[in-house]
Amino acid sequence: MANFGFARLAVVNPYDVAFREARSAVGAAPLLQTAVEFSSVAEAVADCRLVVGTTSVGHRELQHPIRRLEYGARLIRSTLSKANAALLFGSEKFGLSNDDLSHCHWLMRIPTAGQDLSMNLGQAVALCLYELVRDPKAATARPEKIRAATAGETEQIAERLLAALRKSGYVNPTTASSTEEKIRRLVLRLNIGARDATVLLGMLRQILWKLDG
Amino acid sequence: MANFGFARLAVVNPYDVAFREARSAVGAAPLLQTAVEFSSVAEAVADCRLVVGTTSVGHRELQHPIRRLEYGARLIRSTLSKANAALLFGSEKFGLSNDDLSHCHWLMRIPTAGQDLSMNLGQAVALCLYELVRDPKAATARPEKIRAATAGETEQIAERLLAALRKSGYVNPTTASSTEEKIRRLVLRLNIGARDATVLLGMLRQILWKLDG
Numbered sequence: 001m002a003n004f005g006f007a008r009l010a011v012v013n014p015y016d017v018a019f020r021e022a023r024s025a026v027g028a029a030p031l032l033q034t035a036v037e038f039s040s041v042a043e044a045v046a047d048c049r050l051v052v053g054t055t056s057v058g059h060r061e062l063q064h065p066i067r068r069l070e071y072g073a074r075l076i077r078s079t080l081s082k083a084n085a086a087l088l089f090g091s092e093k094f095g096l097s098n099d100d101l102s103h104c105h106w107l108m109r110i111p112t113a114g115q116d117l118s119m120n121l122g123q124a125v126a127l128c129l130y131e132l133v134r135d136p137k138a139a140t141a142r143p144e145k146i147r148a149a150t151a152g153e154t155e156q157i158a159e160r161l162l163a164a165l166r167k168s169g170y171v172n173p174t175t176a177s178s179t180e181e182k183i184r185r186l187v188l189r190l191n192i193g194a195r196d197a198t199v200l201l202g203m204l205r206q207i208l209w210k211l212d213g
Numbered sequence: 214m215a216n217f218g219f220a221r222l223a224v225v226n227p228y229d230v231a232f233r234e235a236r237s238a239v240g241a242a243p244l245l246q247t248a249v250e251f252s253s254v255a256e257a258v259a260d261c262r263l264v265v266g267t268t269s270v271g272h273r274e275l276q277h278p279i280r281r282l283e284y285g286a287r288l289i290r291s292t293l294s295k296a297n298a299a300l301l302f303g304s305e306k307f308g309l310s311n312d313d314l315s316h317c318h319w320l321m322r323i324p325t326a327g328q329d330l331s332m333n334l335g336q337a338v339a340l341c342l343y344e345l346v347r348d349p350k351a352a353t354a355r356p357e358k359i360r361a362a363t364a365g366e367t368e369q370i371a372e373r374l375l376a377a378l379r380k381s382g383y384v385n386p387t388t389a390s391s392t393e394e395k396i397r398r399l400v401l402r403l404n405i406g407a408r409d410a411t412v413l414l415g416m417l418r419q420i421l422w423k424l425d426g
Contacts, residue, residue: 002326002327003323003325003326003327003332004325004326005326005327063408065359068351070347070348070349070351070352071351071352071353073352074352074353110216110343111348111351112216112217113215113216113217113218113346114215114216114218119216119339120335120339122333122335122336123335123336123339126332126333126336126339126340127339127340127343130323130340130343133326134283135283135324136283136349136352138281138283138284138324139283139284139286139287139349140284140287146278195276
């Protein structure tokens with residue numbers, strides 16, 4: 001919850017030992033300290049205009065509309081901009097009871113590959129909250145590019161590599177000019193970054209110095 | 214991993230006790246049984262054309278391009294369609310070492326609200342794999358609608374409700390016609406589903422029977 005910016009945790013009849021133990025979770029202390037305990041789901045969701053239950057795919061007998069996480073999260077987001085909404089999770093072992101579910105406007109399920117698998121409660125919460133605050137634009141935004149080396153730096157690298165190869169006997173004098181072109185193209189294809197160019201030039205300088213020795 | 218359809222788990226120098234204990238996880242037995250152990254990251258990723266490390270936002274000193282999960286997952290997906298790719302996770306406690314990171318083409322981070330928070334390894338894996346197989350179309354696809362009651366059924370409900378209210382003395386004879394219109398509009402606004410219409414008609418029939426008694 002803290003990782004995705006959610007602050008209002010309500011717990012209904014928590015199993016006291018586990019709940020107090022959880023208070024030590026790294027970075028989440030403020031959230032757990034302000035968590036409110038209720039003795040019924042009805043009280044916990046009383047100020048919410050939308051109550052969404054979470055369920056695994058298996059529960060087909062449920063008499064509620066079931067929405068996939070991606071779509072359901074959009075609906076919840078649009079409610080959250082104007083009113084409180086509750087996302088209801090059941091216990092690790094049994095999930096939400098039929099009584100819990102009867103307080104929900106609709107249900108949300110995490111799309112999974114299989115139907116017989118179980119999902120850890122912490123993982124289910126993380127996935128739902130991640131999707132709730134997920135920024136669709138982030139999927140297409142170009143990330144910061146690594147600054148490329150200049151053509152001059154790349155050329156200098158190619159030159160030093162060539163010099164080292166000539167001194168090592170790699171370059172056959174009769175095919176020298178085509179070899180040089182091949183090596184220059186290879187160096188260009190490496191797309192060397194500005195920072196790496198400096199390092200590579202230093203390596204080649206050292207090798208040349210040794211070859212000259 | 215099993216929940217999101219991933220089958221190839223490679224573990225590098227696992228802490229034996231914890232790894233064997235994990236074999237009992239519900240529904241994940243086949244995946245853990247076929248997990249392969251390696252003694253180095255280099256061996257584990259040898260057949261992959263793309264190796265992506267995972268990191269928390271904090272690690273700003275890293276000399277790798279860092280991509281947000283939403284964008285990075287797209288890049289990994291496009292590699293996976295033609296070649297093997299590895300997603301590298303560090304230990305719960307220390308994350309990936311600098312040596313581990315030196316095997317990665319780039320790094321991926323899960324976008325979170327704070328920078329000082331820790332995330333559970335299982336949650337981090339679940340979020341990355343969820344995003345990897347996430348279907349962007351699912352966010353906009355309309356879910357299956359609940360079949361609405363027919364106008365005839367809705368009208369029957371309104372009629373029975375009106376009859377019950379008349380018998381109960383709720384309807385003032387002098388304003389009866391405007392009251393009837395109000396009630397009919399209210400019943401329409403309820404958007405009653407086909408299945409619920411039958412239940413409501415049964416309830417009203419029973420109340421009318423009692424009122425007549």
